[in-house]
Amino acid sequence: MRDITAETFEAVLFDNDGTLTDSTAVVERAWRAWALDRGIPVERLKGFHGVPSRSIVTALLEPGDDIDLATADIDARELQDLEGVVALPGAAQALEAVGERAAMVTSATRELARLRLTAAGLRPPAVLLTAEDFTRGKPDPQPYLLGAERLGVDPVRCLVVEDAPAGLRSGRAAGAATLAVTTTSSADELAPLADHVVTDLSAVQFSLTADGVRVSLAPVTA
Known part of the structure; x- marks a missing residue:
């Protein structure tokens, strides 16, 4: 297990559905x-x-x-159906904080990913990897390896943020650290595949430094 709060990451690779948007x-x-x-x-x-x-x-x-x-x-x-698609807690803040060191790696098509992000009021990061970019989808490591490659970084020094076991397996197989959110799967399902598990992205804070991205646990509010 890796302590994600003790590392500085070159990039953060976000899944979309269930991680950034509730679809x-x-x-x-x-x-x-x-x-x-x-x-x-x-x-x-x-x-x-x-x-x-x-x-x-x-x-x-x-x-x-x-x-x-x-x-x-x-x-x-x-x-044809975008009714009820919204941003999950902490998603907008996470994307803004990570900035140019963020990529989104989704199993959806490019058109669908952009439609859902727009419906949720989220601005996609500059690097967006979708189903059209892969020959092998999650849980194969190829999606996250490509995400790191597009950003020009070492996948081992990336943090993958996911809500699904298939995505976490993909991130781990690529060599990345993994952060799981329990928005669609239980903590028991995700914990064996993740270095850290939180309820959603409002439970963590990302900060951009000269060397990369740091992750800390958000203060608990009453």
Whole structure:
């Protein structure tokens, strides 16, 4: 385990859905409708949070089914529904504090990521990695390795901030330190994969120094 409060990080790599933005209701509505239209039991959708839509579709469809068509269908459903998408506590402050040393690494498409950030009132960081940029999605390390590469930093000296086990596995496999938020998964699920677990980003403070980004625990308010 790494003590994230004792390190200075070259960059912070944020997931989006469930980490910066609350899009849970939208995601659940879209995927439930998609599954029901295909006769797929809704229970089979469990365990895929943080995984790219094409990977989920591939895992759920039968051999011979049209993966391209089914993926386009779920992507279109998600693009059409932004009702209730909001910024999670501490997200805006975290992005502002980290500034040019931030990247966002999401399993969503670029268009969907930008739409959700806009709906939540968040400004995306300059470096934005999406499903179109990967050949292998989370939990593979490629997404976070690419995020570090785009920023020109060593992934081992990065902090990955995630809400999903798949994303944490991706960050760890890339060599990064990991911070988990319990916005969509329980602390028990996340703790084995994270160096530190908090409720959301309001529980930590990021500060930019000449050498990089420092992380501290936010003061507890009554």
